[in-house]
Amino acid sequence: MASRPWQRRRRRLAASAFALGLIVSLYPALAQSLQDKIAQCAACHGEDGQSKDPKIPHIGGQPKLFVMYQLFFYREGRRKNPEMNLIAKALTDAELDAISGHVAGLAPPPPVGGAVDAARYARGAELAQQRLCASCHNPDYSGREQMPRLAGQYEDYTIKALQDYRTGARIGTQAVMAEAVRGLSDADFGDIAHYLAHFRP
Numbered sequence: 649m650a651s652r653p654w655q656r657r658r659r660r661l662a663a664s665a666f667a668l669g670l671i672v673s674l675y676p677a678l679a680q681s682l683q684d685k686i687a688q689c690a691a692c693h694g695e696d697g698q699s700k701d702p703k704i705p706h707i708g709g710q711p712k713l714f715v716m717y718q719l720f721f722y723r724e725g726r727r728k729n730p731e732m733n734l735i736a737k738a739l740t741d742a743e744l745d746a747i748s749g750h751v752a753g754l755a756p757p758p759p760v761g762g763a764v765d766a767a768r769y770a771r772g773a774e775l776a777q778q779r780l781c782a783s784c785h786n787p788d789y790s791g792r793e794q795m796p797r798l799a800g801q802y803e804d805y806t807i808k809a810l811q812d813y814r815t816g817a818r819i820g821t822q823a824v825m826a827e828a829v830r831g832l833s834d835a836d837f838g839d840i841a842h843y844l845a846h847f848r849p
C-alpha cells in the first residue's frame with residue numbers, strides 16, 4: 649500500500665531526529681584531537697583493539713592498509729554502518745592514516761575462548777583449503793596489505809561479513825570476496841567462522 653505524504657513526512661522526521669541524536673552524541677569527536685578520536689574507538693572496539701562484544705570486530709593487529717581502506721569506505725558511504733559512517737566522516741585523510749597506523753600497531757587477538765567443536769573445526773579447515781582462503785589471508789590468517797586478519801575474530805562477526813559479501817552489501821576493493829564465497833551456505837559460513845575464531849597454526 650502506498651504511504652500517504654504525512655506518513656512519509658513523519659518517517660523522514662523520525663529518521664532525521666535519530667540522525668541528529670547520533671550527531672549530537674558524537675559531536676565532541678568533530679572538535680577533538682587525534683588522541684581523543686583514538687580514545688573514542690575504545691568505547692566499542694576495546695582499549696587494546698579487542699572488543700568485548702561479538703557483534704563488534706576486534707581491530708587490533710589488522711594490517712594498516714586494510715584499516716585505512718575500511719575507514720575510507722565508511723567515510724565515503726561505500727561500506728554501510730550508521731555508527732562507523734558517522735565516525736569516519738569526522739576523519740581527515742591525515743587522521744585516517746595516523747589512526748590506521750595506531751590500530752595496526754596493537755596486538756592481535758588470541759584465539760577466541762570456549763569449547764572447540766573438533767568436527768566443525770575440521771570441516772571449516774577443509775572448506776578454507778578448497779577455497780584457497782589462505783592464499784590471500786596468509787597461512788596463519790594474519791592478513792597482509794588490504795587483506796584482513798581472520799584468526800581470532802569473533803564467529804558472529806565473520807559470519808556477518810561473509811553474508812554481506814554474498815548479498816553484495818559489502819563489496820570491498822575488487823569484489824574478490826564475492827567470488828570466494830559463491831555457493832557457500834550459512835552452515836558453511838558457520839563452520840569456517842568457527843575454524844578461524846579458534847585457529848591455531
Ligand code: HEC
Binds near residue numbers: 728
Ligand atoms: C559506537 C561503536 C563504535 C565506535 C565508537 C567505533 N566503531 Fe568501528 N565498528 C563498529 C561496528 C559495529 C563495526 C562493524 C560494522 C559493520 O558490520 O560494517 C565496526 C567496524 C570497524 C572496522 C572494520 C573492521 C573489519 O574487520 O571489518 C574498522 C577498521 C573500525 N571499525 C575502526 C574504528 C575506529 C578506528 C574507530 C575510532 C575512530 C571506531 N571504529 C569507532 C563500532 C564502532
Ligand code: HEC
Binds near residue numbers: 775820821824
Ligand atoms: C583473492 C584473494 C582472497 C581470497 C581467495 C579470499 N579473500 Fe577474504 N578478503 C580478501 C580481501 C581483499 C578482503 C577485504 C575486502 C574488503 O575491503 O571488504 C577480504 C575480506 C575478508 C573478510 C572480512 C573480514 C573483516 O574483518 O572485515 C572475511 C571474513 C574473509 N575475507 C574471509 C575469507 C574466507 C573465509 C575465504 C575463503 C573462503 C577468503 N576470505 C578468500 C581477499 C581474499
